[in-house]
Amino acid sequence: MPKVPLWDLPELPQNQLPLHLQLQKTRVSCNNDAPTNTENVTYSGAYAALGVDNSLRLDEFRNNFKVKVIKLNEEDMEFDLIGIDASIANAFRRILISELPTMAIEKVLVANSSSVVQDEVLAHRLGLIPIKVDPRLFDYMSENDVPNEKNSIVFKLHVKCERKSGERLTVYSHDLEWLPSGSEYVLPTENSSESKPKTYTSFTSSQVSLPEFANNPITVTPGIIISKLAPGQEIELEAHAVKGVGKTHAKWSPVATAWYRMLPEVVLLQDIEDEDAQKLVNKCPVNVFDIEDMGKGVKRATVARPRACTLCRECIREPGWEEKVALRRVKDHFIFTIESTGALPPEVLFTEAVKILEDKCESVITELS
Amino acid sequence: MEHGSYKDQSASTFSLAEDHTLANALRFTLNQDPRVSVCGYSIPHPSEARVNIRVQTTGDPAKEVLKDSCQDLMMICQHVRSTFDQAVADFKNDSGSESE
Secondary structure (H helix, E strand, O other): OOOOOHHHOOOOOOOOOOHHHHHHHHEEEEOOOOEEOOOOOOOOOOOHHHOOOOOOOHHHHHHHOEEEEEEEOOOEEEEEEEOOOHHHHHHHHHHHHHOOOEEEEEEEEEEEEOOOOOHHHHHHHHHOOOEEOOHHHOOOOOOOOOOOOOOOEEEEEEEEOOOOOOOOEEEEHHHOEEOOOOOOOEOOOOOOOOOOOOEOOOOOOOHHHOOOOOOOOOEEOOOOEEEEEOOOOEEEEEEEEEEEOOOOOHHHOOEEEEEEEEEEEEEEOOOOEHHHHHHHHHHOOOOOEEEEEOOOOOEEEEEOOHHHOOOOOHHHOOOOOOOOEEEEEEEEEEEEEEEEOOOOOHHHHHHHHHHHHHHHHHHHHHHHO | OEEEOOOOOOEEEEEEOOOHHHHHHHHHHHHHOOOEEEEEEEOOOOOOOOEEEEEEEOOOOHHHHHHHHHHHHHHHHHHHHHHHHHHHHHHHHHHHHHHO
């Protein structure tokens, strides 16, 4: 922005900031060496001397806040949150990654394993396999709890590579079978004269009898290689899955990942014509710029796809270009991408994350009252 | 846990069992409240999940201001959720009617 003496500044309507302050407040300037203006001006009295109120007014927030869904399918979604602050967007991202519960395999009872993969490595790999079940149907299991049908899922894996085949066998995740009636391994007890022997889990009823699972068997994501067996090797084990959150271990994270970026804004400060325009279009690796024919043989460069800009700064790298092209980011426009592992669809994940932030606030309020 | 003075209720430090997720969002809503003169948070040690939120106001008791900010944050979340649900429903309706 060119420097203007104080008495030449244009008259502005009340409650609006002068342009250079508005730029400072709402845009991150991405210069060649480093970005500037990255802090958010949140203090309510920041512009009190100018007579502009910077405080949060909920009705203004409600009017300005928008959500636009760009892409949505079962596995991932991309949407825009417009008019929200970075701290809240980051809170949603952190909750999506670490505080949404899922089911994952925790205990592995190995009956027989003659494969070359060590037991603990096998158990680690089994824990990382995503389980496609709604975790809200289950309860957490604490140290003193008995594993029952409300807090655990039991899978069985029994594969043997036949000697006759002569080929190696790959053990996939879809070889895991769901046992709706609980564990089949009997607990070692002194007294073996009981009518019904106790197993490692105490399922009072089969999980298939629950309406959610009646026609909908619990599966894992298929096609994941667990191990490879040579002829004659065998794996026989039982895996128990429990509910947990990503904070404890990353296997309980319901998102493959969740990230956001701020909307890039590319502004041409001067008219860029002819040769320079062609150079600019060639420089950009994601084709942000386009050539527009102005007639009379004059070609001008325009910004066609600012959203695709990756901020690689190729267009301002050479000296002299920084005065022609301004790269900025809009501070309150977030492009969120959520990739789910299959337990819950991504739009449900985001709604649950917002609910968890509300619950946290409520717990703080009750703690203080 | 509130660490403050009985005589001067307008300035105190709140020690909560939280982390950056809630503390940064609370700091934002606190800052936006016109009754607040100073607010910030710090994490005393990264191995312990504890955060100290410092609130100094222009006269009102700090506890009330913090509670009001939590309420504001809850209203923001509720509005985000309803707008998001609406946007997802609109998108599904649009794409459903397009593919028919």
